[in-house]
Amino acid sequence: MSKRINLTGKVFGRITVVRFGGVNKEGRALWVGRCSCDGNRKAYTGTSLRHGRTISCGCWRLERLTKHGHARRNNTSSEYGSWRAMLNRCLNSNCKQWNGHGGRSVKVCDRWNPRAGGSFENFLQNMGPKPEPKGAYENIRINNDGDYTPTNCRWGTRR
Secondary structure: OOOOOOOOOOEEOOEEEEEEEEEOOOOOEEEEEEEOOOOOEEEEEHHHHHOOOOOOOOHHHHHHHOOOOOOOOOOOOHHHHHHHHHHHHHHOOOOOOHHHOHHHOOOEOOOOOHHHOOOHHHHHHHHOOOOOOOOOOEEEEOOOOOOEOOOOEEEEOOO
16 A cells, blocks of 8 residues: 555646545545535545646536637637637647647636636637637747746637
């Protein structure tokens, strides 16, 4: 059995670990965490917290899936899809484009990154609507080695 890492007081996404919560059936350490959304407390495995698989009590996923106010008929807008794709490329190591983005330390600025308190609304405020809603426009970094920030991004085509 490996030595348990004390996670008390550490923050993982929206979760702040409050105390040790015992072990589950598999013998994995459970930690009681408080979510910043409303103080909701739940038990999480240390592994899922440390590896970024759990970042909230479920509120973040719910926010992500609910209507964001920038689409018609409960669909997601093209701009919202671009924002989600950008986050996926930089934050999800299982994404096919991870190696060219998050895998080489390209980051999303805190203003746009929901894990750091950012939002789609901030992204849309900085980027504005796409020139053509259904066109081939995507979020392009001006300096390909730079991060996704308001000063380094624009709507453009692959050409």
